[in-house]
Amino acid sequence: MKPNQQDLNRHRMSTNYNAIAREYQASKMLPWRKHIESYTFFQVVGDLSNLHVLDLACGEGFYTRQIKLRGAAEVVGVDISDGMIQLAKEAEAQNPLGLVYHCQDALLLNLDQKFDLICATYLLNYAQTADELFRMGQVIANHLKPGGRFVTINSNPDYQAAVEAMFPYGFTRENADYSEGAEITWRFYQSDMSHIAVTNYHLAKSTHETALSQAGLSAIQWHAVEASPEGVAAHDEGYWNAIVSSQPIIGLSASKA
Numbered sequence: 001m002k003p004n005q006q007d008l009n010r011h012r013m014s015t016n017y018n019a020i021a022r023e024y025q026a027s028k029m030l031p032w033r034k035h036i037e038s039y040t041f042f043q044v045v046g047d048l049s050n051l052h053v054l055d056l057a058c059g060e061g062f063y064t065r066q067i068k069l070r071g072a073a074e075v076v077g078v079d080i081s082d083g084m085i086q087l088a089k090e091a092e093a094q095n096p097l098g099l100v101y102h103c104q105d106a107l108l109l110n111l112d113q114k115f116d117l118i119c120a121t122y123l124l125n126y127a128q129t130a131d132e133l134f135r136m137g138q139v140i141a142n143h144l145k146p147g148g149r150f151v152t153i154n155s156n157p158d159y160q161a162a163v164e165a166m167f168p169y170g171f172t173r174e175n176a177d178y179s180e181g182a183e184i185t186w187r188f189y190q191s192d193m194s195h196i197a198v199t200n201y202h203l204a205k206s207t208h209e210t211a212l213s214q215a216g217l218s219a220i221q222w223h224a225v226e227a228s229p230e231g232v233a234a235h236d237e238g239y240w241n242a243i244v245s246s247q248p249i250i251g252l253s254a255s256k257a
């Protein structure tokens, strides 16, 4: 029997975001998302004024909306999960920002448009092999204008802390091992201690650097995550030490010559 597109999408995502779209959206409200993930992401992105931006693996539009609100001229969001895109479109209908969303596999994307900036928070960690990473890099390079930039936040390949080390922030991260393509399981907890699990894949930093440079990107740089001054002020001294010292996620940027 031939698999239908939904089955293929499910396989490609390896986490069925359609089933957990609302819970994932809720997990974006945890303080570390704002004060570590989002703060570091926008530090690396820099000035967005008048930029035309593509947000790959946009999910329910968490960053798509913020990128527009921070000054981008245009933002297009693409995600493989129709459940996530539906939530993004609902938010757009409630509070129109002029955002355009497409439900598509980023690996097969071929838009007739080039962008100043491509963002893709948590896309690259869905590549299971160096070849998939290379193909993601090609899609990114093909959709960037010369001089355009790519910025992402991703699972940090070098994270080594214990599974429960991030529990005080509301999540855990577990690497099956550190072989290429090994599963990484994230669990995001809610206040009632229920949780959703998300699975992505380990590929070494060097695999990322090779794949992206072979795809036509240069100036590849990793960016350690930091706590925002606002986050530091809002919490007890040392609250962010564990996450900043163990770096479960990491920024990555590159550009197209």
Ligand SMILES: C[S@@+](CC[C@H](N)C(=O)[O-])C[C@H]1O[C@@H](n2cnc3c(N)ncnc32)[C@H](O)[C@@H]1O
Pocket: 012, 013, 017, 028, 056, 057, 058, 059, 060, 061, 062, 063, 078, 079, 080, 081, 084, 104, 105, 106, 107, 120, 121, 122, 123, 126, 198
């Ligand atoms: C962890 S969520 C991140 C969503 C959003 N970028 C954010 O930071 O809130 C990962 C997203 O990647 C999407 N995704 C995974 N593989 C994809 C692919 N091949 N093409 C497009 N989207 C993909 C999933 O559907 C999911 O919405």
